[in-house]
Amino acid sequence: MDKATRTELEAAAFRHLVSHLREHTDVQNIDLMNLAGFCRNCLSKWYKAAAEERGIEMDYEAAREEIYGMTYAEWKEKYQK
Numbered sequence: 606m607d608k609a610t611r612t613e614l615e616a617a618a619f620r621h622l623v624s625h626l627r628e629h630t631d632v633q634n635i636d637l638m639n640l641a642g643f644c645r646n647c648l649s650k651w652y653k654a655a656a657e658e659r660g661i662e663m664d665y666e667a668a669r670e671e672i673y674g675m676t677y678a679e680w681k682e683k684y685q686k
Contacts, residue, residue, distance in 0.1 A: 623648070627674045630684040648672045 606614075626632070626645055634644035646669070653668035669677045 623672055623674075626672070630680075633686055645669075645672050 626648075634646060637644040638647075649665065649668040649672045652671055653663050653665055656663040656668070666677065673680045675683075
């Protein structure tokens with residue numbers, strides 16, 4: 606498999622994971638941390654780090670919005686138990 610194809614597949618899998626987490630708002634971050642060792646906030650931090658590695662400035666809240674699909678404050682109000 607060439608590098609471009611691998612990157613496309615990895616990106617598609619990542620988008621699917623983010624979509625899945627957005628659809629399953631009943632799954633709390635603490636549950637993810639306990640079971641998988643990462644949560645939506647971890648994904649946000651990794652997303653931000655990846656942007657910065659490529660010279661793209663991004664603050665943590667913007668990264669969170671990319672992962673949550675809304676502001677973190679809005680997500681907490683709607684879905685956090």
